[in-house]
Amino acid sequence: MKLKIISLISLCFLLFMGSCENMIEEEIYSDLTEENFLTTEAGISAVLNQAYVEAQQPGQLYEHRFSESAINSGIAYGTGGSFQANTAVPFRDFTWTSNYNHFSTRWNSYYQGIRNANIIIDNLADNESLSLEFKTQTTAEAKALRGYFYSLLLQNYGSIPLHTSILINEFQLPRSSETEIQELIEADLTDAIGVLPVSQNLYGKYTKGTALAILCRYYMNTKQWQNAANTAKDIMDLNQYELFPDYVSLFGHDNEQNSEAILVHPRTVAINGGSTVTAMMTPPDVPLLPNQGNYAMRLLVFDEFIDSFDESDKRKDLFVTQYINKSGDLVQGYGNDMTYINKYPPDPNGSGFGNGIDFMEIRYASILLYRAEALNELNGPTQEVIDLINMVRSRANVPLLSVGDFDQSSLRAHILKERFWEFWFEASEREDLIRNGTFVTRAQERGVVAADYHTLYPIPQDEVDANTKLNQNPGY
Structure with missing residues (x-):
């Protein structure tokens, strides 16, 4: 497809100079042409790389997820600079609004990633000039990324508009149902899992384990316990990951690309x-x-x-x-x-x-505790559940647990504690509390005026203003 760009200034100039016979023709310099961009491996790969950039959220976008989650959960607080008033206090007091700039920036980043994934999927579908191997692999990565973005949007905002192609004329879409969104997430990630390799030459690119981990977390946060347990076991059976021996040095620069990293942001x-x-x-x-x-x-x-x-x-x-x-x-x-x-x-x-x-968004320890949590929800305490938890506790040098010390309810509460001890300041506290059903009640116990609607963030107000078919989340 040819991209024809006519600026408003150029159009006005043409109308004004319509009587001139020898017009100066503007030469458009762009890679976005049918001949040399979206039909080539280099062009498609460039779009794919940009989708990865949106997933990694450079600058402070991803880092703010750490502080927001920790403050939201009540284990930390922020002070000093503009951060205190603009971020720390609203997330401490649950007074964030739909005009909070990080919501809109993050929303835009996710949807830009989805747009890039859609560009790839649409342009590779009927492209006969590229190798089947390249098309299959690249489409799988694009679908894994699209599944990742939509899983985060669903988790943070609830039902949202579902864009699955760039080959449409309608840009204002209403919310899709949660069922439709979940079906796309599961289909995208399942398709990707069937194609992606267990390892990639370039660190940070999505692998079979990465797509499985995203799917496992999605199953956990939608409380599909059996699917979550099975997916966690699939990751374990890959024999690609293991707990890094030393927790203290796990996150340092010298130990990047370690055996525990599954979904990582270089x-x-x-x-x-x-x-x-x-x-x-x-x-x-x-x-x-x-x-x-x-x-x-x-x-x-x-x-x-x-x-x-x-x-x-x-x-x-x-x-x-x-x-x-x-x-x-x-x-x-x-x-x-x-x-x-x-x-x-x-x-x-x-x-x-x-x-x-580098940041590890999902690491192997989380998969072990996901499976333990899911199995407890299905069957209550078993020796396998305790063994999975003890694998994580053993590295931390804390006493091991015994199956006879718990019933299902007490073990559920304990697994939440285990996740806080293991994953503090890794941007998982908020979602763990929401899944556990204690996010709002724990905030209320701290004196926060919190309500059930706070389990979702508001749709960015500029998105609601721009899209007449998009309504705001309740409570905002």
Whole structure:
């Protein structure tokens, strides 16, 4: 398809100069032509790479998911800079609104990723000039990405407009039913799983395990327990993943591309590619490596959460309970609700606010606990459920559990604690609480004026304003 671009200025100029015989013809420089873009491997691959960029959400988009989830769950709070008023307080008090800019930016990023996936799927469907292997593999990656984006949209906003092709003239669509959205997510990810390899040459590209992990999380959050348990077992049976031996060094720069990473977001120090999470959560008076800086904000952990860990738990080692500040003074964090997080340590090669620290959105430990949780929901405590939990606890150096110590209800509550201890500040606290049915009640216990509608975020107001067929989520 030829892309014909006529600007309003050019059109006015043509009308004004209509009597001239020798017009200056503007030469359009663009790769977006039928001959050399969407019919070539290079062109299709460029669109696919951009879809991956939207999934990785460069800049602070993905990092804000960490702080929002931790603050929302009540284990941490934010202070300092504009972050306190614009992000920390609204997520602490559940006073976020449909005009919150991160909602609209994130929504746009997800839908841009969906658009790119649709471009690939549409243009490869009847393309006979490319190899079958390339078409099959690339379509599978595009479907896995589309399934990923829609699973996040469904989880955060509920039913939303479903765009499955760029070959339409109608851009304003109403909400699709949750059933329609779920059917697409399951179909996309299932198709991808049947094609994707167990490993890729390029780190960060989706594999069979990645698509299975996205599907497993989706099944968990929609409470399809048997499907979730089966999918977790499929991941385990790939024999591609295992728990990294040392939790404390798991998240550092030196141990990237480890055996536990399934869905990972690579980061580089390059402009707009680096991670800013270290700069976001390190107090301003903490000495850093040369040429590195941090923001005026800080994310601090409540003593109550730290006290919930077993005394021998190695995972506590990534909390900084006291430190020597830039002035040489001792700052006592623990005991004053001022412990800070060192889960993502500074990158020795970092620059300014940027670090090349990769993020693991889903790792193997989560799959083990997903299967344990799903099996408990199906059958209550069994030895297999306890064994799965103990695999994670063993690495943390905490006492192992016994099956006789729990009934189904008490084990459900304990698995939620296990997930908090294992995945704190990995952007999973909010969804775990929602799935557990305690997100609102726990907030109310903290004195927050919370209601059931808070389990969904509002549709960005600019989207509602632009689309007359799209109504706002209840309560907003």
